[in-house]
Amino acid sequence: MTGRWGAVRAVMGCGLVAVALVSCSAPEDGPEVASLSTGTGQAPAASTERERPRERLDMTSEDLEALQRPYWKCMGEQGIPDKRAMGDLSVVPEGDERIAAAEAACAHTVPLPPWEKDPANPESHAFLVRVVDCLRGKGVVKVEVVPGESGGHTIAMGGAENDSEQVGLALGHMSECEAEASRR
Incomplete structure (x- = not known):
C-alpha cells in the first residue's frame, strides 16, 4: 500500500492530476517516476485475499509461527496483547467488541489455509x-x-x-x- 501511495504522491508532485492518468515524466537529470494507468478510470477494489499470506501443507510449526507474527503484531497495535505470550490461550483480556474490532482491522494479516x-x-x-x-x-x-x-x-x-x-x-x-x- 505504501508503494501505491508513494507513486500517487509522485504523480501529484508532477502536477498531473486527471481523470485518466497515464504517465508522469520527470526532468532528464532527475529521478525516474513510475507511470500509473487507471485502466477503467475507477480505483481497483482492494483485495485482501491477494495480500494475505497462505499456509502450505509442508510448513513446520516454526514456519506457521512466522506466518502468524504479522497478525499478532497487528493485534498488539490494536491494543490486544498476544495471548500466547501470556501462556494461556483461553484468557480474553478485553471485551468482545474490542477484540472483534481488532480482528477486523487485522483480517488482512490472517493466513489463508493451504x-x-x-x-x-x-x-x-x-x-x-x-x-x-x-x-x-x-x-x-x-x-x-x-x-x-x-x-x-x-x-x-x-x-x-x-x-x-x-x-x-x-x-x-x-x-x-x-x-x-x-x-x-
Whole structure:
C-alpha cells in the first residue's frame, strides 16, 4: 500500500492530476517516476485475499509461527496483547467488541489455509476425501469429511464420542496422508 501511495504522491508532485492518468515524466537529470494507468478510470477494489499470506501443507510449526507474527503484531497495535505470550490461550483480556474490532482491522494479516483445504478451491472437498481414505487405510476408523463452521469442509476425527486413541492415530498420520493426497 505504501508503494501505491508513494507513486500517487509522485504523480501529484508532477502536477498531473486527471481523470485518466497515464504517465508522469520527470526532468532528464532527475529521478525516474513510475507511470500509473487507471485502466477503467475507477480505483481497483482492494483485495485482501491477494495480500494475505497462505499456509502450505509442508510448513513446520516454526514456519506457521512466522506466518502468524504479522497478525499478532497487528493485534498488539490494536491494543490486544498476544495471548500466547501470556501462556494461556483461553484468557480474553478485553471485551468482545474490542477484540472483534481488532480482528477486523487485522483480517488482512490472517493466513489463508493451504490451497488444498481452502473453501475457495473447488477441489478442496475431493482432497479431503483422499486424505480420509488414506487415514482409513492406516487404520483410522472414526474419521470423516464434514461441513466446516465457516464454509467448505473439514476432517472430523474421533467420532461422536471423541475417541482420543482414534484422534491420536489420525493426527499421527495426517501429514503423511495430506502429502499423499496432494500428489494425486
